[in-house]
Amino acid sequence: MDVPLSLPDIGEREREAVDEVLRSRWLSMGPVVAAFENKIAEYVGVRQAVAINSGTSGLHLAVRALGLGEGDEAITTPFSFVASANCLLFERVQPVFVDIDPLTLNIDPELVKVKITSRTRCILPVHVFGHPAEMDELTNLARQNGLFIIEDACEALGAKYHGKQAGSMGDMALFAFYPNKQLTTGEGGVILTDSDQLAGLCRSMRNQGRDAGDEWYEHSRLGYNYRMDEMSAALGCAQLSRVTEILAKRQAVAKMYNERLSGLDGVTVPYVAPGVEMSWFVYVIRFDPAINRDLVMKEIAGRGIGCRAYFQPIHLQPFYRRSFGFGPGDFPVTEAVAATTLALPFHNHLTAEEIDYVVTNLAEVIGQC
Template sequence: MQVPLSLPDLSEREIEAVTAVLKSRWLSMGPAVEDFESKFAGYIGVKHAVAVNSGTSGLHLAVRSLGIGKGDEAITTPFSFVSSANCLLFEGARPVFADIDPETLNIDCSLIENKINKNTKCLLPVHIFGQPVDMSLIRSIASRHGLSVLEDSCEAIGARYNSRLTGTRSDAAVFAFYPNKQITTGEGGMVVTNRDDLAGLLRSMRNQGRDEGAAWYEHNRLGFNYRMDEMSAALGRVQLDRLPEILAKREWVAGKYTEKLDSLAGVSVPGVNPAVQMSWFVYVVRLDPKIDRELVIAELASRNIGSRGYFRPIHLQPFFRKTFGYKPGDFPVAEAAGASTLALPFYTNMPEEQIDYVVSNLGDILGRF
């Protein structure tokens, strides 16, 4: 049996939607993008949604639109994909890390205020693996100190904290649609905001600095080519329509894993805050420290089972160690998670027989330790 780490869920509806765009010959800057943006804003419950070509591009534009630049700092998590820190470096700002909660693996909100200084301009929480941060705490800290909030929701579309969707309690929030995400556009992202000023800047900067209504060769500010194409938007529109179905199926897969792994020695299943409604991006377990994770990954691969360590902490990436002098021990909770987390195969239509195959083989491998 071959069990991939992830697979996108694509139906005939998505194929038909993309084919219709190709037949129209209108491949960029057209009605599919506008419709996707409108539907996405309606789903999240915000005034504006701005489609871009990746979550990373969206984070970059959001940082720039918020006026965060050289010499500024933003407080964020070291346990994330690297783009949540890189987006600050693109603009000459510095990510300042606060360690994480050992259960949820999100930023530990109790550590944030000790990191704030005169250079702090923004809080940048990341909803890791689809589990939301408590945004009421983030907003409260930001309000006390006059800081903006940029929400990295790239892994958390449809997730809720106390029934409130991610993306609704910040100056701007960013979602991503890479093929392993809950919904996909192939490559793509979306920035959402209720602020008219930010929306105008986002739309201009994603399109080479052109303001809406400006002539084609009139560039009012420094911009980028971060546009989403029409085929991607057509795919995204259908995926968004199917999101409730997709999230329910992923919830079922996660529940089956938790049920079958709960009694397996050497493995801890994901901890979920009771206030949270998860949007399952990946299914990540923790291995006992005595277990050689790399050996487990290699053994699973030999049995045609995909798996991966999620994530290597950002501060221990070679570039960050060289540039900022970070070293092991700086953020011990994130480092312990980075050394023990294991992403198991997980996707929307994963059948129970594959789940059983993964769990059976993982148990066999762990029995050697």
């Protein structure tokens, strides 16, 4: 049996929506991007949404819009996808990593507190795997110290933290829509904010620095081409119209896994904190340290089971080691977690039979590793 790690959930509604755009004259900068932005802002409950062509470009614009630059520090997590720290480097902002909570796998607010200096301008928490970070504590720290929060909700569309939607809690927030995400536009992302001014800056910067009243060849500021196209936005609108169904399907798959894996020795299923509604991006288990995770991964991959070691710590990436001199032992919780995690196949249409195949093989392989 071949069980892929992830699969997008594309139906007739998505195909029709994209086809409609293709039959129109507007493939870019038309009405569908604006419609998508309105729908997603309404879903999250924020004033403004600015669609862009990836989560990474959105993070970059957020850093620029907040005016962060050389000499500034931003406190963030080393247990994330590399883009959540790279966006700081684009603008020569110093990423200050702090270790994570071993249960939620999110940035530990107590450690953030001790890393705040006169140079700190921003906290950049990531809702890892769709589990919201401790936003109450982080928001208090930000308020007390006059810091911005960029909420990297790229993996967490639909998650809730004490009733608040992921993407609604930072000065600026991001979703990403790569095909393995809860909602996809192919490539794409969206910036969320309650600030009309910040949203306006982002709209200009995503469009080569053109301001609202500018002529086509007039560029009021430094800009980029970070625009989302109309086909992607159409896909996003169709996906968003059935977001409740999509999130429920993912929740049901996670529940099946939890039930099937709960009795398996040496395996810990994902933790969900009280007051949190997880939005399942990936399904990541943890092994007892005595189990050779890499060998398990190799063995089950050989049996057609898609799997991946989510995440390799950012500070141990070759570029970060070279540039900043990081090494093993710098962030022990992150490193211990990263050495023992495994993402299993996870998508909306995973069947009980496929889950059975994954779990049966996993159990067999663990016995030998």
